[in-house]
Amino acid sequence: SIMVNAALEAGAEVREVVFHKFSPQGVSGVVVISESHLAIHSWPELGYAAVDVFTCGDRVNPWDACNYITKHFQAQDMTATEVDRGIIDMPRQQVV
Template sequence: MEALGRQLILEYYGCPAERLNDASFVEEVMVAAAESMGAHIVCVNFHQFNPHGVSGAVVISESHLTIHTWPEYGYAAVDVFTCGTVIDPWEAHAFLKERFGATRESTVEFRRGCFDVAPGTLPSAYGVTREDLDK
């Protein structure tokens, strides 16, 4: 089976509340995570909730990174979805876990858009190379 993309569902526990309740910090970390895995950022949107919590999205050419935080519980729910085989979502996970200061995590990987075809025969989005993305 070939897949169009991979999606990580990440849960971070034990994060310092001040990190998870700072929209500017959360945005900075999410953008840096996208950059750390070589993704191409399309747009960024984050929102600070009252009395606490942050939600946001970093849309990338290769798909997206999203987050919702519960600072009062030291918890962040994160989604990293990448299409193709060039960008590795696990690189973003390692970066995010460290920057958010998680003491515990839960991770699940899903393969999205699975097709029963010969390896390397999916349409263009699957076979994109790093050089193609840099054009």
Template sequence: MSALGHHLLVEFTGCEAAVLADLDRVTAAMLEAARVSGATIVTHSFHHFSPHGVSGAVIIAESHLAIHTWPEYGFAAVDFFSCGGVDMNRGLACLKAAFDAQAETRLELERGPLRTVSP
């Protein structure tokens, strides 16, 4: 039996504030994370808040990768959902390095009704 999708909720702490406040750097890091995970990028949208912080999402054929940053706290919340064929660990390692995060915590959820997997 297998779930329809896997959802990772990740908190990066101790991040470089200047990176988390930079719209272009956050956007580039998220797109690169999607690429290295093997996801198929459909579109993306990011927004810089005043005085600081970035929110955005990369829509992938396999679902989505979203973020909200709090540079003043060195904190980023990332939401990565996939219905398969994506190496989420690779993508998240890319983000951790890009943000120079000192630590991360993860919550993993299986989403959707369980289905029988053919051998």
């Protein structure tokens, strides 16, 4: 699938894959990776898909996955927002 291949393209280690196809169209699914997940919810009747690429650490490049997905879905438009999640700055102990 495009989502699994996007995870691999980004350098992620795929653990589990679960997708549900809706009738008559659309899909929701998640690719669980060692570094977190990729998720999709699609509305083909609207020509729209919402994708979340969540990675931890610096070994996986989430933008490689985003670009792969955009290319292979042949998206005419793509809007992305990068969100820093988790512990952004580690607290530093003051030396007295």
